[in-house]
Amino acid sequence: MTTFPWHHRGKRQSAAGTAPAGAAPKPAVEPFWQVLGLGLITVLFGIAVLVWPSHTLHLVGALVGIWLLVAGALRLMGAFGHNQTAGRRVLLGVVGVLLLVGGVACLRNVATGVVVLASIIGLAWLLSGIAEIVVGFLARGTVRAWLVTLGVASLLVGLAFLVWPGLSLGTMVLLTGITALIIGAAEVAFAFQLKKGSAAVRPASPAEQQ
Template sequence: MTVPPRPTPPAGPEHTPARHGPSGADDPERVLGAIGSSWHWALATALATLLPGILILVWPDETLHILAVIIGIYLLLAGFFRFIMAFGPESHGERITRLLLAVLFVLAGVLCLRNPLQTIAALSLIVGVTWLVSGMVTVYLAVAAKGLPHRGILFGAGALGVAAGIVVLALPTESAVVLTRLLGLWLVLLGLLEVGVAFTLRAGLSRAAKDRGLTF
């Protein structure tokens, strides 16, 4: 979000108590906007997706009994990072849409952690619906945000999320090991694509900073 400079308050003792720190430091929206515009949050989201996937693929048998915990933590972290990113520049997406998506991830994470011993069928339903809705929203943002550089990468990440959700929802859940490895594989693929999105965002922010004559 491009934040205009904060107007200088009029001089006078009645305005002195309102200044609690540096310009903008007492405005939560300005602070979140400055933080959310950083590409590092997109990279953190990618790592929060990629690392659990690698863990599940490397130790499928060991992680089977704590699969819901791993997936729950992944969803909570992804939801938190997406919440922060929702306060970034609004030119590349709608804030309300991104906030709703962040809430979806957090609620799904809470459902996974609320009952770690739930059945594989219930876990696959939670993850499948989350990926499906998230992928559809990501595809929408990629199509609607005309000024977004390299929209193809974001569109690909959204399409992969849609495919992952459909496959997880349609796959029979009799085999917990098969579903565990499938979830791990999808997490790795989604994480790699999200890494590409993060570095694409970095390049876009760097280009914008150079156009404004700033050092990125």
């Protein structure tokens, strides 16, 4: 193997995408804590919907409202992160505000029918899916694949809620709980993938370089 001078070796590593010592790692498209929080609250929401002993429209609406409020708050907190670009701030901020509005509407018992509540849930999934896809196309590699896959899954779930004819309360409960568990678990897995990727690009400390 040919040995290059140190300055050529540094250029070679930079061209390959490895950050030189002392350089800050490129921030993740979405913060680890935000993705993990969204995944955990979605999983807990899915479990609560499925295992609650009795299901009424008011109860399901309250659970959906709490889920949307927490998810919207996490989106807004992520929008104000110092590593976000202006475009991502606007996108995450708009989605966060809309989720909060949907959550308040559910808690104020605006959803007086199954169709209305299903429409709110469907729109929430659609908005989340659009945000994931748009942010995903700003990323690269594995992160892009994860985000686009999650976004497409959210879009499909949202469309199912909006176009399902004659959706009953029992069917809506099953669909809501199962899809929340699946997508929430995928978000948790993606969060740890983000953390693993961030650790891989973290520059070595002077002690580690010796």
